[in-house]
Amino acid sequence: MYEKVSTNLNFVEREAKVEQFWKDNKIFEKSVEEKEGCPVYTFYDGPPTANGKPHIGHVLTRVIKDMIPRYQTMKGHKIIRKAGWDTHGLPVELEVEKQLGRDGKEQIEEYGLEPFIEKCKESVWKYKGMWEEFSGKVGFWADMDDPYVTYHNDFIESEWWALKKIWEKGLLYKGFKIVPYCPRCGTPLSSHEVAQGYKAVKERSAVVRFKVVGEDAYFLAWTTTPWTLPSNVALCVNPDENYCKVKAADGYTYYMAEALLDTVLGKLATEEAPAYEVLDTFKGTALEYKEYEPLFRVAADLAAKQGKKGHYVTCDTYVTMSDGTGIVHIAPAFGEDDAKVGRKYDLPFVQLVDGKGDMTDNTPYGGIFVKKADPLVLEDLDKQGLLFDAPKFEHDYPFCWRCDTPLIYYARESWFIKMTEVREDLIKNNNTVNWIPESIGKGRFGDWLANVQDWGVSRNRYWGTPLNIWECECGHRHAIGSIEELKQLSDNCPDDIELHRPFIDEVTFKCEKCGGEMHRVPEVIDCWFDSGSMPFAQWHYPFENEDIFKENFPADFISEAVDQTRGWFYSLMAISTLLFNQAPYKNVIVLGHVQDKDGQKMSKSKGNAVDPMEALNKYGADAIRWYFYSNSAPWLPNRFHEDAVVEGQRKFMGTLWNTYAFYVLYAEIDQFDPTKYSLEYDKLAVMDKWLLSKLNTVIKEVDEALGAYKIPETTRALAEFVDDMSNWYVRRCRDRFWAKGMEQDKINAYMTLYTALVTICKLSAPMIPFMTEDIYQNLVRGLDKTAPESIHLCDFPAADEAYIDTELEADMDEVLHVVVLGRAARNLANIKNRQPIGTMYIKAAKELSEFYAEIIEDELNVKKAEFREDVSEFTSYSFKPQLRTVGPKYGKQLGGIKQYLSQVDGNAAMAELKEKGSITFDVAGVTVSLTEEDLLIDMAQTEGFVSQQDNYVTVVLDTKLTPELIEEGFVREIVSKVQTMRKEADFRVTDQIVIYVDNNEKIANIIIRNADTIKHDTLAQIIEIGKMAGFTKEWNINGEKVTFGVTQKNLD
DSSP: OOOOOOOOOHHHHHHHHHHHHHHHTHHHHHHOOOHTTTTTTOOOOOOOTSSSSOOOOHHHHHHHHHHHHHHHHTTOBBBEEEEEEESSSSHHHHHHHHHHHHOSHHHHHHHHHHHHHHHHHHTTTTTHHHHHHHHHHHHHHOOOEEETTEEEEHHHHHHHHHHHHHHHHTTTTEEEEEEEEETTTTOOOOHHHHHTTTEEEHHHHHHHEEEEESSEEEEEEEESGGGGGGGEEEEEEESSSSSEEEEEEEEEEEEOOOOOOOHHHHOOOSSSOOOOOEEEEEEEEGGGGGOOOOOSSHHHHHHHHHHHOEEEEEEEOOOOOOTTOOOEEEOSSHHHHHHHHHHTOOOOOOOOOTSSSSSSSSSSSTOOOHHHHHHHHHHHHHHTTTTEEEEEEEEEEEBBBBTTTTTHHHHHEEEEEOOOGGHHHHHHHHSSEESSSIIIIIIIHHHHHHOOEEHHHHEESSSOBBBBBEEEESEEEOOOOOOOHHHHHHOOOOOOOOTTTTTTTGOOOOTTTTSOEEEEOEEEHHHHHHTTTTHHHHTTTTOOOHHHHHHHHBSSSSEEEEGGGGHHHHHHHHHHHHHHHSSBBBBEEEEEEEETTTSSOOOOTTTTTOOOHHHHHHHHHHHHHHHHHHOTTTTTTTOOOHHHHHHHHHIIHHHHHHHHHHHHHHHHTOOOOOOOOOGGGOOHHHHOOOOOOHHHOOOOOOHHHHHHTOHHHHHHHHHHHHHIIIIIIIHHHHHHHHSSSSOOHHHHHHHHHHHHHHHHHHTTTTTTTHHHHHHHHIIIIITTTSSSSGGGGOOOOOOGGGGHHHHHHHHHHHHHHHHHHHHHHHHHHHHHSSSOOEEEEOSSSSSSOOOHHHHHHHHHEEEEEEEEEEEOEEEEEEEEEOHHHHHHHGGGGGGHHHHHHHHOOHHHHHHHHHSSSEEEEEEEEEEEEGGGEEEEEEEEEEETTTEEEEEOOOEEOOOOOOOOHHHHHHHHHHHHHHHHHHHHHHOOOOOEEEEEEOOOOOOOHHHHHHHHHHHHTTTTEEEEEEESEEEEEEEETTTTTEEEEEEEEOOO
């Protein structure tokens, strides 16, 4: 009736079969088709790039992004889980450059743009098969047969529509700005790209002497970028701060900020002389327009050519007193603050660095990369006596997140989207989103939006969505919003035009202003604009599929790692606000990064990176999924290591699997078919009613938690129920499954356990989809072919309030509470669980009925469990003050406190402490209140008794053992050893046996006196004393060595 269930917890092979079952029967496709006409729930998948391999962090994102849609599908929602591929951008170009043995833009253009673009198209699919295998292995369901692809014409055309809308609103402009620039890639980066590439670096800064014109004095100015000094055209001070002219101990006269004198000059002090003498003090404004000699002649020559004055002191409040000298050097070509000062004072524009990041030939450092020029600049200044100091400092510096080259801030023309114009709308829309956790959405992301900068959207590259702006020499510009519009304007646009360089660059049309020829601008756009456009571009909206787009916008749910706050989360929000002025998503789960077991970032260079396919093939997907769900809150870092994965698999999955195996083992023996019976509540035993009450309570808890995106809370509820089902219900009810025949009580036990197993599998199916499918196919589909074909095509369970009995659950919780404390007391007394004890006494908030007392007696192997209101006769307490805490509070009363505590009724004081949280008394007219942390408490046990307690329950065990109790303990040990031998000999649970006993007369006599009990419990037909046969083993039972043998009884 049932397939045999192995208790082997290696699930990898089983998962492969389940994955094949899903493929063969198109279960994912059916999960979408069967929900046609149901309410829509929308999930957006942030597109991975297929020219990079999946890493272990992708397992985390995949399993979170898979689980919520599985749950919502079972809740009756239609979800179009459309996969996507992010295909444009620098990573692809860099991969192709490497493949072709080329380096840089010049060599790409030598190779030819058209063949280069073709190579890029091929490269983006390099690891497509690996991604699809990985997604299948981890159980990630998505429509990979019809994905959206960001390089397809339909996708790009939708982006052009969006860019034209932004253009028409006056929010897309070309500006000359200081931009973060990658000299290796030859293109600027957006602020959210820069945020992803910071590294801590140690570099030399420069404190430089600038000679004051007409004085034997110097301005001391500080910079962290010595390579910008040849382009210096001004100095800047804070107009509101105090500055000093000082005579320093090194013989020079300096101007610098008063607040930093000791920091900078203090090291010049000697025992004979101070570091400096202040000659004059004044506000920064007093230095404005004061001139100094140029550091480098080339900057002065360029300033003269431009007919602009430079090399004087300016004022701006951005200059701080936190570090440096209070005077900063100004190079308007290399910093936003510098550029602002440059515009304010109309300073000359000197840019002595080329587009490759090399110093220009008209400097002494021509052709040298800026960072390599730093030490050369410092060396030259030192030779000229102009370098005061070059201190090392550590700071976070931005590197290109694509190619790992240090970025420079560089003045150039770029295309920008005016995000500052819609800042208030961004903040308003973000406030409608349920961020998990809220602290990231309202904090990190909210702060980012509050300080949003205009989006530098253009890239001076090749493989990307072409910017849809055409311009004429007369200055007129036109934004194209569709292929149709382009064809109407142009007489040389091919019918099958591909919207990529170089093809689109060849399309021209007549200028409506002057009649001249309009050409497309050379830039492509930031690939983050691609991914941020996916809500509409995946449907080729607005050109088609308007209904589908509107039905699926905004998304109900998205999830990515925390670094996407400045990546995909931002680009989605930015574009949605620009086009629709609403948030593109309703709920966001932010994910932490996956680290190694020591909390270190994983990397190949460190040798601590985990290959996701190796991990999946070793542990199985469900084990890794469960680990990521249960390990910690999703937004916290996850420490991934084998021990944690295996432990989670053992505790939850192993317990569930073994409970399932137990049911199948006995249901198969009895040929029990649950489809022929129904649960009749009135006929159920209390244990059945308790499990069904817990089951329906956990249905509510899991449904509410998943509905609120509370993932660890869901796993805790599921794990607690499975533990209760296995380690309490099944253990308490084993005898009912072993009973002969098919009485109503046995039917009730089977039906209760069957119902609990099937239901808990449905509850767990979104989280551990493989194992639950395996169990469902055997327990449900194996018996009922009319049932849904897959567990993932079932409805999510709904709680039946009629089954929930909160009083019953509370009573059973108290029983479990007593049992836990009772086991702790046994351990304290060093008495094994198989050794019966005479009496135990229980003090609890509620005295339980005889039914529950009998459960406690059976569980703790106690003859009598007695509830009492007072168990103080078995323990006594004494108290002393904890001087560390009591001294500061009641120093003068300390002597009186000690005296009171030495005389107090310990049990009464302990009762007051447990009830009220403190004990209160007077000492010389002062009210003293002491909590548990103020007291050193010593508990003394009455001889012959041990006790354990917490704030709610106290249990006391009578540890005196009579000869009868000791003999009964021997009997239980003997039965246990024989049962172990049955299993080791691989007997069936129904096999009748013969027991052989030898080499211990005391044990033999105990067996003879208790033969009926031992035979009943072990299915023994005969016990042979003094003989040996079959499977044999020597045991030590409570210090008595004995040999047992077991054979199967021949029933013939």
